[in-house]
Amino acid sequence: MTALACGFDFDHTLGVDNGLERQALYAYARELGRPLDPQDVAWRFRLDAMLADFRADATTMDEMIRRFAEALELRAARAQRWREICYALVDALVRPVDDAREVLATLRARGIPAAILTNGWTPLQQKKIARALGDDGLALRVLVSDVLHAVKPARAAFDALVAALGVPRECAWYVGDNARGDVGGALAAGLRAVWFDWEGQSYPQDLPPPSLRIGSLRELERLIENSVAP
Ligand SMILES: [Mg+2]
Structure with a gap:
């Protein structure tokens, strides 16, 4: 053989995974009181750029979530919370x-x-x-x-x-x-x-x-x- x-x-x-990490960012934005319109192409592009840098190991998860908070004009967001939202979406999306x-x-x-x-x-x-x-x-x-x-x-x-x-x-x-x-x-x-x-x-x-x-x-x-x- x-x-x-x-x-x-x-x-x-x-x-x-049907865009699980992006969907988790939308869900977190909603939770933080800054809902984003999923039809807004400019926002989608910004979120995808943040995720792409993170996936390519060009930024850490903490840094990506810091950029996310900054883009939403929030003082802070927590990587741990985004992680939990990602996990919670696995069953529905994968x-x-x-x-x-x-x-x-x-x-x-x-x-x-x-x-x-x-x-x-x-x-x-x-x-x-x-x-x-x-x-x-x-x-x-x-x-x-x-x-x-x-x-x-x-x-x-x-x-x-x-x-x-x-x-x-x-x-x-x-x-x-x-x-x-x-x-x-x-x-x-x-x-x-x-x-x-x-x-x-x-x-x-x-x-x-x-x-x-x-x-x-x-x-x-x-x-x-x-x-x-x-
Ligand atoms: Mg592949």
């Missing part, structure tokens, strides 16, 4: 991507090591993964950028994934929807990159092409079955 292991991105690959659980069950049945490498903050990503994948997610190693101190596409993130999967890196596949962070990062680190092309994003011209392209997780299941067949 071919040695094979499979790493996955989480958001928009195995699960979706869903698996079609066939995510089935693919993970197939990997487990075939003894193929699998892990998740995701950008974000650990407790929220873990709660989202548990909600989306249930028992099928429990057996997975979960590597999150805040603990790794490495944000995809950084090579160090993929090195940590390869170590967790315990196979030679050329045997490691990485499946993700984001061309630059997932495919570009995995290829640069010497992994096989599977681009999950299901949301109509265009593939950047300046990136090397993915090793494989799938339009559904069922397709991934077939590719894996073919790769490990005797």
Whole structure:
């Protein structure tokens, strides 16, 4: 049997959270007596910019919430409270991507090591993964950028994934929807990159092409079955 292991991105690959962190900012603004109109594009843009800096590890959560309070012309807001609101929204907003659980069950049945490498903050990503994948997610190693101190596409993130999967890196596949962070990062680190092309994003011209392209997780299941067949 071919040695094979499979790493996955989480958001928009195995699960979706319907903009949970942004929705938590709207909910917190309401709670603080400064409700924002979700239809107001300028506000949405500002909130997304704050979240993007936080996700890229360019600011801390405390700093993001300080900027949020400043934008709302409040003296202070608490990161701890925003965190709690995020947790409270997980059940309502997080869903698996079609066939995510089935693919993970197939990997487990075939003894193929699998892990998740995701950008974000650990407790929220873990709660989202548990909600989306249930028992099928429990057996997975979960590597999150805040603990790794490495944000995809950084090579160090993929090195940590390869170590967790315990196979030679050329045997490691990485499946993700984001061309630059997932495919570009995995290829640069010497992994096989599977681009999950299901949301109509265009593939950047300046990136090397993915090793494989799938339009559904069922397709991934077939590719894996073919790769490990005797
Ligand atoms: Mg993603």
